[in-house]
Amino acid sequence: MRLVLLGPPGAGKGTQAERLVARYNIVPLSTGDLLRVAVAAGSPLGLKVKDIMARGELVPDDLVVALIAERIDAPEAKNGFILDGFPRTVKQAEALDRLLAERGLKLDAVIELKVDESMLIERIEKRIAQTRAKGHTARADDDPAVLKQRIAHYRKQTAPLSDHYQRKGSLVAVNGMRAVDEVETDIERALQERVPVGG
Ligand code: AMP
Numbered sequence: 226m227r228l229v230l231l232g233p234p235g236a237g238k239g240t241q242a243e244r245l246v247a248r249y250n251i252v253p254l255s256t257g258d259l260l261r262v263a264v265a266a267g268s269p270l271g272l273k274v275k276d277i278m279a280r281g282e283l284v285p286d287d288l289v290v291a292l293i294a295e296r297i298d299a300p301e302a303k304n305g306f307i308l309d310g311f312p313r314t315v316k317q318a319e320a321l322d323r324l325l326a327e328r329g330l331k332l333d334a335v336i337e338l339k340v341d342e343s344m345l346i347e348r349i350e351k352r353i354a355q356t357r358a359k360g361h362t363a364r365a366d367d368d369p370a371v372l373k374q375r376i377a378h379y380r381k382q383t384a385p386l387s388d389h390y391q392r393k394g395s396l397v398a399v400n401g402m403r404a405v406d407e408v409e410t411d412i413e414r415a416l417q418e419r420v421p422v423g424g
Contacts, residue, residue: 226251226305226416227330229312229321231386232338233379234372235345235352236401237408241338242309244409251305254296256289256313261364279365281374283313283382290320297324305333313383318390334419335390336412338401342376 226249230238239255246253260278263271270292274284293311296302312318325331340348349372353363366375390396397415401408 226307227325227332228305228307229332229335229390230307230309230338231335231383231390232401233340233342233345233383234375235348236338236340237348237405238309238338240405241336241408241412242307245307245412248413249305249307251307252296252299252301253309254293254302254306254311255309256284256292256311257309259292259296260284260289279371281366281371281378283378286314286316286320289313290317290324293321294324297328297330312386313379315382315385315389318386332395334397334416335386335395336415337387337390337396337398338408339398340401344402345376346372 226245228245228251230242230245232238242253242255245251260270260274264275264278265271270288274288277284289311293308297306308321312321346369349367350369353367356363356367366372387396387398397412397419399408399411399415403411
């Protein structure tokens, strides 16, 4: 199973990705997580992207495309993967189309989680509070001003991807404002309709 999860920051992509990973025995590929690991490790990539990420801006396409290409080729991804936070621009989507075509692979579906902006801010505030309650430091970009910036980038650069995937016939839109279990059930149902069991 090869999936893409689309949705603005705070839409619940991370939570749903975890559930899909467990259900289909596929690997999660989150560019945000991979980049945060690079920043924490202080690697050359991490040093390049640290300030860009803290400002809530997008990291250059070539860097994230290279990161994803490497992970798609890893043996762990043989059974499939779920991309979370990638692609985020039409250019990245086109690069992904090429990457997959070169390998004779196809996406089974692109799941878009649809959530109103007012709810996104509420959810991120909750995520910050929960992180602090556990005694951890919140992400540098989980900050109300930066969040607005991330949502604006989403609207401008990532939202057009719905059209890209709609045209390709792979888009599945799901209401992301329902409870986590309900969203999971809706995704499941939509996937079963698209990808028949055993097929
Ligand atoms: P996320 O965890 O998906 O919210 O990503 C956190 C931050 O990582 C974003 O605000 C960007 O700075 C960077 N990032 C993650 N994925 C991408 C991507 N596909 N393209 C560009 N920047 C990205």
